Amino acid sequence: MVAAFWDLLRSGELITHIAQSVRRSVLGFSLGLLVSVPLGLLIGWFPRFEELVDPLLQTFRQTSTLALFPVFILFFGIGEVSKVAIIFWGVQWAILLNTIAGVKNVDPLLIKAARSMGTSSLEIFIKVIVPAAVPSIFTGVRLSATTSILILIAAEMMGANSGLGFLLYDSEVKYKIPTMYAAIMSMSLLGLILNYTLVGIEKRITHWK
Known part of the structure; x- marks a missing residue:
C-alpha cells in the first residue's frame, strides 16, 4: 500500500486525482456555505420566517443526498455541474441547522444589554447575534466539510474519469488492491488535513471565546 501510494505520488497521478476532487469539493462546499x-x-432571527420555511426545509433535509444523484444527472448531465450540485445540496444542511441553533442560543442577557444601550435591531444582529453564532456555525462547517468529501467520492465512483473516487473504483474493478488502499489512505489524509485546517x-x- 505504501509503495503504491509513493508510486502514484511520484508519477503525479495521485496529485492530479486529488486536485480534481479538491476543486469539485471546494466549489460545491463554497456555494453551500x-x-x-x-x-x-x-x-434563526425571524421566527415567523422559520414557521414559513421549516416544513419545506425538513422535507428536503430528510431526503437522501445520494438517492438524488440520478436526478441531478438527469438535469445537469454527467459532467462537472452535477457533481458540484450534489455536493452543494448535501453540505448545506449541517451548516444551516447549526447556524439556526447558534442564533437561537445566543445569551439573552447580551441582547437585553445591547437594547438597554439603545442599540438598533440591525446593530444587535450584526454586532451581537452573528459573532455569538460563529462557534456553532463552524461546527456545522466542519461537519459539512467532511460530508462534502464523502459525497464527492460516491459521485466520482458513479460517473467520472478523474478524482479519488474514480481512482478507488477503477482500482477496485481492475483488482489493483495496493492502489485501492492507496486511494483510501489519500481520502483519509485529505479529510484529516481539511479538518485541522478548519480547526485552525x-x-x-473565535479567539475572543
Missing part, C-alpha cells in the same frame, strides 16, 4: 449561512441567520481557522476567528 454562501447559501446556508445567510439563510440560517435569517431563519476557527481558533483564529
Whole structure:
C-alpha cells in the first residue's frame, strides 16, 4: 500500500486525482456555505420566517443526498455541474441547522444589554447575534466539510474519469488492491488535513471565546 501510494505520488497521478476532487469539493462546499449561512441567520432571527420555511426545509433535509444523484444527472448531465450540485445540496444542511441553533442560543442577557444601550435591531444582529453564532456555525462547517468529501467520492465512483473516487473504483474493478488502499489512505489524509485546517481557522476567528 505504501509503495503504491509513493508510486502514484511520484508519477503525479495521485496529485492530479486529488486536485480534481479538491476543486469539485471546494466549489460545491463554497456555494453551500454562501447559501446556508445567510439563510440560517435569517431563519434563526425571524421566527415567523422559520414557521414559513421549516416544513419545506425538513422535507428536503430528510431526503437522501445520494438517492438524488440520478436526478441531478438527469438535469445537469454527467459532467462537472452535477457533481458540484450534489455536493452543494448535501453540505448545506449541517451548516444551516447549526447556524439556526447558534442564533437561537445566543445569551439573552447580551441582547437585553445591547437594547438597554439603545442599540438598533440591525446593530444587535450584526454586532451581537452573528459573532455569538460563529462557534456553532463552524461546527456545522466542519461537519459539512467532511460530508462534502464523502459525497464527492460516491459521485466520482458513479460517473467520472478523474478524482479519488474514480481512482478507488477503477482500482477496485481492475483488482489493483495496493492502489485501492492507496486511494483510501489519500481520502483519509485529505479529510484529516481539511479538518485541522478548519480547526485552525476557527481558533483564529473565535479567539475572543
